[in-house]
Amino acid sequence: MLFLHHFRKQPAHLESPWIPAVTSTSPVMNFLETQLESHLQASAPAAWDWLSSQKSATSAKFKTAFSLAPRRIARTPWSLDVKTLTAASQLNPAWQPETWSLDQASRTLMLLWHAQNVSPEEFESDLALLFQTGEIRELVCLYQTLPFLPHPVAYLHHAEEGIRTNMQPVFTALAHHNTYPADQLEENFFNQLVLKSIFMGLSILSIYHLGERANPALTAMLCDFARERTAAHRMIPVELWYPVSLSMTNQSRDLLHTFAQTHDPMTQRAARLALNPGTTLEDWQSLSDDYWKSM
Amino acid sequence: MKFIDPHIHVSARTTDDYEAMAKAGVVAIIEPAFWLGQARTTAGSFLDYFSSLVGFERFRASQFGIKHYCTIGLNSKEANNVRLAEEVMDILPLFLSKEGVVAIGEIGYDDMSEAEERFLIEQLKLSVEFDLPVMIHTPHRNKKKGTYRTMDIIQDLGIAPSKVVIDHNNEETVNEVLKRGFWAAFTIYPKTKMGNERMVEIVKEYGSERVIVDSAADWGVSDPLAVPKTANLMRERGISEQDIILTCYKNALDVYGQSGQFNEADWSTTKPIDQRQLYQGNSVLRGGQAPRVDIIE
Ligand SMILES: [Zn+2]
Numbered sequence: 001m002l003f004l005h006h007f008r009k010q011p012a013h014l015e016s017p018w019i020p021a022v023t024s025t026s027p028v029m030n031f032l033e034t035q036l037e038s039h040l041q042a043s044a045p046a047a048w049d050w051l052s053s054q055k056s057a058t059s060a061k062f063k064t065a066f067s068l069a070p071r072r073i074a075r076t077p078w079s080l081d082v083k084t085l086t087a088a089s090q091l092n093p094a095w096q097p098e099t100w101s102l103d104q105a106s107r108t109l110m111l112l113w114h115a116q117n118v119s120p121e122e123f124e125s126d127l128a129l130l131f132q133t134g135e136i137r138e139l140v141c142l143y144q145t146l147p148f149l150p151h152p153v154a155y156l157h158h159a160e161e162g163i164r165t166n167m168q169p170v171f172t173a174l175a176h177h178n179t180y181p182a183d184q185l186e187e188n189f190f191n192q193l194v195l196k197s198i199f200m201g202l203s204i205l206s207i208y209h210l211g212e213r214a215n216p217a218l219t220a221m222l223c224d225f226a227r228e229r230t231a232a233h234r235m236i237p238v239e240l241w242y243p244v245s246l247s248m249t250n251q252s253r254d255l256l257h258t259f260a261q262t263h264d265p266m267t268q269r270a271a272r273l274a275l276n277p278g279t280t281l282e283d284w285q286s287l288s289d290d291y292w293k294s295m
Numbered sequence: 296m297k298f299i300d301p302h303i304h305v306s307a308r309t310t311d312d313y314e315a316m317a318k319a320g321v322v323a324i325i326e327p328a329f330w331l332g333q334a335r336t337t338a339g340s341f342l343d344y345f346s347s348l349v350g351f352e353r354f355r356a357s358q359f360g361i362k363h364y365c366t367i368g369l370n371s372k373e374a375n376n377v378r379l380a381e382e383v384m385d386i387l388p389l390f391l392s393k394e395g396v397v398a399i400g401e402i403g404y405d406d407m408s409e410a411e412e413r414f415l416i417e418q419l420k421l422s423v424e425f426d427l428p429v430m431i432h433t434p435h436r437n438k439k440k441g442t443y444r445t446m447d448i449i450q451d452l453g454i455a456p457s458k459v460v461i462d463h464n465n466e467e468t469v470n471e472v473l474k475r476g477f478w479a480a481f482t483i484y485p486k487t488k489m490g491n492e493r494m495v496e497i498v499k500e501y502g503s504e505r506v507i508v509d510s511a512a513d514w515g516v517s518d519p520l521a522v523p524k525t526a527n528l529m530r531e532r533g534i535s536e537q538d539i540i541l542t543c544y545k546n547a548l549d550v551y552g553q554s555g556q557f558n559e560a561d562w563s564t565t566k567p568i569d570q571r572q573l574y575q576g577n578s579v580l581r582g583g584q585a586p587r588v589d590i591i592e
Contacts, residue, residue: 067392071555133342135349135393167354 023092023179028148029112031091032105039078039102047073051106055113059126062114066107066130067138073103092147094179094208100144107141108148115150124154131158136167143173147180156184163193168200175207182209191218194243198225204239205288211281214246223252226259236263238270238291242284245274266291296539300522301325301547302401302430302462302480302509305363306352312512312519313359319523322562323362325551326352327401327430330372332514338382341369345390353395362562364551366400366430367391374414375406384417391425397551398422400430401462404441407434415445419452428553429459433468442468446475460507460550465489469497473505478550482511483521491521491528498529503538507546 040048050072054065080088080098088097097105115123131142143162146155159181162174175181175197181190190213197204204210222240229236244252253275260271270287273279298321305313305326316324326348335341348365356363367390369383390396399422404411422429429449434441442461449459456476464472464479472479481489481497494508510521518524526543530536551557 063389064392067389067394070394071392129389133346133349133389133393135395136353137394139350167351169354 023147023152025112025115025148025150028091029109029116031088032097032109032112035078035080035084035097036102036106036109040073044074047102051109054110056117057110057114059114059118059122062110062117063126063130066110067135069107069110070103070137073106075101075103077101078105092179094147094177096177099177104137104141104144107138108145111142111145112148120151120154127155127158131161136169139165139167139170140173143170143180144178146174147178147183152180152184159185160189163189163196168202171196171200172202175202177206177208179208181207182213187213187215187217191215191221194218195221195225198222198237198240203288203292204237205242205281205285210243211246214243216247216249219244219247219249219252223255226255230263236267236270238266239284239288241270241274242281245279248274266294296320296523296526297322297544298522298526299323299325299544299547300510300512300519301460301507301551302327302482302511303519304329304511304513305356305519306347307514308512308519310355310359313356313361316519316523317359317361319520321361321523323364323557324356325364325366325397325430325547325557327366327398327432328368328370329401329432329513330370334373334376336379338379338386341383342386342389345386349390349393349395364395364397364557366398367396368400368402368418368430369414370401371403371405371411371415371432371434374411375408377410380410380414384414387418387421388425391421391427395556396427397554397557398428398430398460399425400460401432402429403432403445404434405432407437407441407444412448416448416452419449419454422458423452423454428551429454431459431461433461433463435463438463438465439467443471446472446477450475458550458553462509463489463511466493466497469501469506473501476505478505478507478546480507480509482509483518483525484511485516485518485521491525494525495529495532495534498534498538498542499532503541503546505546505550506542507550508542509547 036051037048040051054062057065077098078101085098088095114126118126127142130138134142142158146152146159149155159174162171165171175193181193185193194204194207194210197207222244226236226240241256244256256271256274259267260275261268263271273283273287298319300316300321301324303324303326305324328345328348331344345367348367353363367387369380369387373383374380391399399418402415402418404415419429431445433445446461450456460478460480461468461472462480463482469479481494483489483491483494498506508522508525510517510519512519512521522543526539529539548557548559
C-alpha cells in the first residue's frame with residue numbers, strides 16, 4: 001500500500017494524516033535469518049555456524065555474543081537484489097538493509113532471537129545494559145533495531161536519549177531511514193529530533209514520515225531557526241521548509257512571502273515551493289540535491 | 296609519514312591537540328583506561344568511563360580523522376580500594392570483547408601493595424581468558440624492582456612475553472625487558488624523565504626490535520605530539536627510516552594487532568560514506584528517503 005510509490009506520486013499537501021505503522025517482529029526475523037544464512041553459508045560457513053549457535057543463547061551468552069559479532073562475522077556490506085529489497089520495504093517502509101553490514105545484520109537477528117527467548121523484563125534489562133555500555137557500532141545497531149522489537153513503546157527512553165547524543169553515526173541510526181521516531185515519539189521529542197538533525201548538518205528528508213508528522217510547533221521552531229540563521233548571515237538549509245509547508249501558520253506564511261522576495265536564490269526557490277500547493281516531495285528532493293551540491 | 300601513538304589519554308585533551316596530531320601524521324591512537332587524577336568512589340563511574348572510551352571519545356577522534364582504540368583495565372592506584380576494585384572486576388568482562396578494545400591495561404604496580412598484586416594477577420588471567428594482549432604500567436617509584444617483579448608474575452602465569460607491552464621504561468629497565476622477550480615502550484615526557492634525546496640514544500643502543508615510543512599525554516604536563524617529534528629527532532640524528540617506522544608505527548601495530556582489533560586497513564581504507572554515490576546505478580533509493588551522507592564516519 002503505502003510503500004514504494006506513495007511519496008513520489010501524491011502531492012505533499014495531500015498526504016494522509018499520520019498513522020503509525022506496525023512492524024511485526026517474526027517476519028523481520030525470518031527475513032534476516034534467511035538472508036544471513038544464504039550470504040554466510042556462501043562466503044563463511046563457520047560464521048553462520050557461530051551465528052546459528054546463538055539462537056537460543058542465555059542472557060549472559062547473548063550479551064557477549066552481541067559484542068563479539070564483528071570478530072566472528074565480516075564487517076563487509078552485503079548485496080541484496082531488488083526483489084529482496086522490495087520484500088524488506090514491505091516489512092518496514094523505511095528499512096534499508098542494503099546499507100547494513102553482515103555483522104550488524106547478525107546483531108539485529110540476535111536481538112530479535114533474544115527478545116523471543118526471554119521474558120520482556122529480562123530482555124529490557126539486557127537491552128538497557130547494552131545501551132549503557134554500548135560501543136559506537138553497537139549503539140548504531142541498537143537504534144536500527146528499535147522498530148523491529150516487540151513492544152517498541154517500551155524503549156522510548158532509549159530513543160529520547162538517542163536524540164541527545166552527539167555521536168553522529170548513532171544519531172543518524174535513530175533519525176534516518178527508521179520508522180521508530182515517527183511511529184513512537186511524542187510531538188516534542190519528534191520536533192527535537194528534526195531540529196537536532198538540522199543542527200548536526202544532516203538531511204531531514206531522510207527522516208521517515210517527516211511530512212506526516214509536521215505540526216505547528218515544529219513550524220514555529222523551524223521559522224525561529226531560519227530567522228536566527230538570517231540574522232547571522234548564514235545559509236538556511238532548504239529542506240526545513242518542507243515540514244513547514246505541510247503545517248503552515250500565518251506567521252510562517254508571512255515569513256515565506258518575505259523570503260520569496262528578498263533572500264538568496266536557494267531560499268527564494270524553497271519559499272516558492274513551500275507556498276505552492278502543488279509541490280511534491282520529488283520537488284523537495286531535487287531542491288535538496290541542488291542545495292547539498294552547492295555546499 | 297604515518298604515526299601511531301599507542302598510549303595517550305585523549306579524553307583529557309583538547310580538539311586543538313587532535314588537530315595538531317592529525318596534521319603531524321598521527322593516524323591511530325590507543326587510549327588506555329587509567330586513573331583520572333582523582334580516585335573514583337563508585338563502580339558506576341568506571342562503567343561510564345569505559346563506555347566513553349568505546350563511545351564518545353572514539354567518535355570525537357573520528358572527527359579529526361584519527362582512529363581511536365582503547366585498552367580496558369583497573370589501574371594500580373585504584374586497585375587499592377579493594378571493595379570497589381572487586382566491583383570493577385565484575386564490569387571488565389562487559390567491555391573486553393568489544394570492538395576496538397586492543398588489550399587489557401594499563402595494569403601493574405604503583406605502590407607495590409598486596410591489593411595491587413592481587414588485581415594485577417586477576418587481570419592477567421582475564422587476558423588469557425579473552426585472548427588479549429596486555430599493557431603494563433610500571434611504577435614511577437621503585438621502577439626497576441616493580442618492573443622485574445611484574446615480569447616474573449607474567450612469566451609465572453605462563454603468559455607469552457610477546458603478548459605484553461611493558462610501558463614507561465628507562466635506561467635501567469630496557470635491557471632486561473627486551474632480553475626476556477617483552478615489548479618495551481617508552482613514554483616521552485616533555486620536561487623531566489624520558490625525553491626525545493634520551494630516546495634517540497636508546498634506539499641507537501638497542502635498535503628498533505620490540506621498541507615502542509608513546510606520549511602517555513594526559514591531563515598533566517605532557518605532549519600529544521611526542522611520537523612525531525621523536526621521529527623527527529631520530530631522523531635528524533641519522534637513525535634509519537626503518538627504525539623510525541618500527542618504533543613509531545609498526546611495532547605497536549604488531550603487538551596490539553594480536554587482538555584482531557587493530558588493523559591497518561581500518562585507517563588506510565576508511566572513507567566517508569556517501570550514499571548518493573553508493574546508490575548511483577542501482578537506484579534503490581526509495582520513496583521519501585533522501586540518501587544519507589555521512590560527513591564523518
Ligand atoms: Zn597512561
